[in-house]
Amino acid sequence: MMDGFPDVMRAEWTKFRSVPVYLGTLLGAAGLMVLFAVLISSGSPGTYDQAPYVDRFRFTHRPLTGDGSIVARVAGQRADHPWAMAGVMIKESATAGAPYAVLAVTRGHGIRLQARFTTDIAGSDHKAPHWLKLTRAGTVITGYTSTDGSVWRPVGTVTMTGLPSTVEMGLFATSPGAERAVPMRPVLMRTRPGTAVFDNVSVTAPGPPWRTDDIGGAGSPEPPPPLGIEPTAVTVTTPAGDIIGQADDGSRVIAAVAGSIAGLLPLLALGSAFVTAEYEHGLIRTTFAARPGRVQVLAAKAVVLAATVFTTTLVAGLAAFLITQPLLRLQGFRPPTYPDPSLADPTVLRVLVGTAAFLTLGAVLALGVGAILRHTAAAVTTTIVLAMAPVLVTPMAGGPWPQRLGPLAGLSIQQIKETDDAFLLPWAGRTWTGFTLLCAYAAFAFAGGCVLMRRRDP
């Protein structure tokens, strides 16, 4: 098998470099990667245009003077986003950006005690229905949860220095949409208004009547339902909204690989054509007459393709990274919120090298499919559909599974700080899972090509 392999590789490299459209496609893919990175780095920082936080939700509340507490059972929560919250809140005033502390159930991240856009304490993994209690004692806010309303477990404590004696206390719901997305990545999910149903609501001292406000211009199509003087059951519907502070979400690195898909498509065509063109021009017989070892020939093609694609896209990714840094700083992605990323950072290297590997595996997958189908148009169509179909299906599927199982799952290698699957970034928290899956696809297509090439007359 290895006998004379360098000769075959040399021959395949000569074939590759002597067809201008192959080199053009390769450089075109690299150019697209850089172009997309520059374009996305020249836009505004999206959500955080106006303020370094998003504070937009519906708040049903009443004032609390001095110490006290609020108890409520979240009977049900309906929302799409894993970070959609339903819970109780103490907030300095009913205006966007005012200091706050919340205790909430989420769709996908359990119980959370959060404060002032910076603190995030994880509680148990419970979802609704669940009991929540938030107490104020001076500047100390403590959260408790309970499954039955009688046995309470503390979640954590936050200290809010400078909290005035009278604060707003009440119930809220969020339903994050675009604002949760990293600016460099499109969102995966369509978002519906989030609804939270509360019962067993009680507050320590009776006081002025409850009122409902749309904080930060959350704007609801439905007017808030009228509330009784001392309601115990409340439904809060938020059309869209989130409570989140601006933080380093990896944008400074992700921008460099924003052209991954744009670069992938021509490389899929290149990978397929590198073998199918030989069938279409009848050259495959010349090739196999010169080297009867068919697996050896396909392996040499794979090595030449992989080496050229990897080198080119790695250089393109590095160039895009370096070019986009000053652009991103100009657009507001700068320290202290967005520290300058370094090429020595293993995460940065993983994203850049991993992206080149992702594109390389895509090209090898396409080569395998080309060897199986032996027809350029058929192979290119198949690989592109294989890659892109999950992207189209996922928003309709009501879950990230199509995205997780397709070849693009390999983009998981680009994860930085994601907590949830994003549009082009599945397997959040499992960096290597999707990438391994893509390796398997490429290996499978290559092996299939080898088997069929050996079995069939060219």
Add this chain to the structure above:
Amino acid sequence: MNLIERPTAATIETHGLRKHYGRTLAVNDLTFTVVPGRVTGFVGPNGAGKSTTMRMILGLDTPDEGRALVGGRPYRGLRTPLRHVGALLDANALHPARRACDHLLWMAHSNGIPARRVDEVLDQVGLATVARRRAGAFSLGMKQRLGIAAALLGDAPVLMFDEPVNGLDPEGIRWICGLLRGLAAQGRAVLVSSHLMSELEDTADHLIVIGRGRLLADTSVRDLRAQASGGRAQASGGRAQASGERAQAPGAQTQASGERHGLEQISLEEAYLRLTRDATEYTATEDGT
């Protein structure tokens, strides 16, 4: 030239080759030997199985039965096959965007043949001046020459050409015939296929005639001529048919040959037609139904 890996015998042997495609039996129990030092013509009507046989010799198509050996060894076992067998199967088998010299260069690399051979063979076939042109811009004649250059690249002792004069002008035909005779005179085994006897009669020393995949005759040209002369009485009857067949052949060549050989030439053509008539007719009716 690098002769280190030359097989001891410059021969092609086939033993009971059989190959079918779907319901078509392309080659049926075909056994013959091609020996060095002469041009062996491989003739038979279109669809007789010549190209299929050559592909099996080159290890491209796997025979259903039987085997083919080159210099006593199966082709697929050769480490650097281009140094053992030079072959032209299809002159159009080129990437149109690739320069002629690069086409030969990758072939050279694949068999560890020094790159200077590329210039040598391009010179030999008269393409030195257009070496850097893209193959897509070549005329059929230039492509045939490039295909022949590829066959010569490895300086192989065994050479095979599938319909090399197809579509060439008379001057090109004369050039190829001279080249083939020269290669045979150097002691190489040369197998040339054609569906027209007229294209080979001046070039070939020996003939392997096949029809419907079967061996019809394995004979020297002289013997076939002699055999045909015996049946001269029927020659005039077959003449119309013969000229009809030859309408596809380049006129100049046919006329020149006619003047040289007179009646004998017609007889050779006639002998070939008689040999292959059954096969042709059978194919025709098979196609018709």
